[in-house]
Structures are given as C-alpha cells and as structure tokens.
Amino acid sequence: ELKVEQNPLFLSMQEGKNYTIYCNYSTTSDRLYWYRQDPGKSLESLFVLLSNGAVKQEGRLMASLDTKARLSTLHITAAVHDLSATYFCAVDIYGGSQGNLIFGKGTKLSVKP
C-alpha cells in the first residue's frame, strides 16, 4: 500500500527559529508537490519538485527532493507568524499522463511570537 508520511503532524515554533518538515513516501516517484492551506481555505501550490536533487526556494521556505531516499523536506528559515498554516506534500504516483497525487496528512504549523 502506498504511504505518504509527513512528520511532524503538529509543529509549534517560535518566531525567528528554523525547522524542517519531512515527507517520506513508499513508492517510486520522480515528482512531488508542496501545498499550503490556511484554515477554512483552499490549497495553494508552493513548490513543484520534478527530479532527484531538485531544490526550490521561495522566501523563508526551501523544498528539496531525494527520489532515491523517497524523501522530501520543507525547510523553514527564521519563521514568522504569517507562515502559520497547514503544509501538505503530495506525491505523483503515476508515470502516465494524468498525474494523480497521494497527499500526506499535513503538518499544522503554528508560529508564535
């Protein structure tokens, strides 16, 4: 059974601190997505990681993909309150055309002053 596991599921951080969210998956895949969801809102695409070794950065967030280890990380640098949200990784499980995604359960991040 395909599994996409995120950890931690809950993360309380202080502003200014660094932390990493991990996304492990159990099947071969060459692409992975990170999304952000604010409470009661839709999902917003953050990063598209398309190959082994891919690294993308946007502001205080940096995502990477290691397809051999079946691991993606989302690193948060010098956290600020505005980053408080739930973050999902989603693994593309098909080599075909439709790009079906399997989502992790999400990491709820709370950044406190």
Add this chain to the structure above:
Amino acid sequence: NAGVTQTPKFRVLKTGQSMTLLCAQDMNHEYMYWYRQDPGMGLRLIHYSVGEGTTAKGEVPDGYNVSRLKKQNFLLGLESAAPSQTSVYFCASSPPRYRNQPQHFGDGTRLSIL
C-alpha cells in the same frame, strides 16, 4: 481571474437525499479531480477526468458518481447521502502531466449529512 469555482460553498443534507456539486474551471485544463478532506486524513481522490466525456475512479469512489460533459465542468453526485460523506470537498484542475504544473484547487464545498 476565477480559476476553479465550486458551488455550493456550504450544504446540509439529510441522510438519503441526493445532490450534485458543481466545479467549473476557466483555465482550459484537460484534467479535473474531486477530492474529499477529512480531519487528520489529508486529501483523498474520489474521481478524476482526463478529458471531456471520460472519468475514472480514484482512491475512495464508493457512493459517488461524476460526469464531465463539458471540458470546463466536472460534476460530483451523491445519489443517497450518508453521514460518512460529511466532509469538505475540493475540486482541482490541471494541464497534462508533461506540462509540469501543479493542480489548482477551488475553495471547497463544506457538506454535512445529518
């Protein structure tokens, strides 16, 4: 720029009632998806479509039907609603996989079955 629009945004049903959720996208995307989101479960794929007139089952299709009569619309039907179908439903669309673009999501429909 509307993107993906879902209607209705909220709905309360009684067990056994039927309803249809509508998803419309204006990005000319070939692919469309229906997910459900439950607390602590992430998103799970219900059905998807790779083009007008085609649909396929996802991870949790039981109790749902879909139709894609027009490229821009994807309908999700509940024939006989059950309390276990209480959830937040998200529609998404995307171009084909080779375009390397993420799925774009609507704002969700919050559905309660009493």
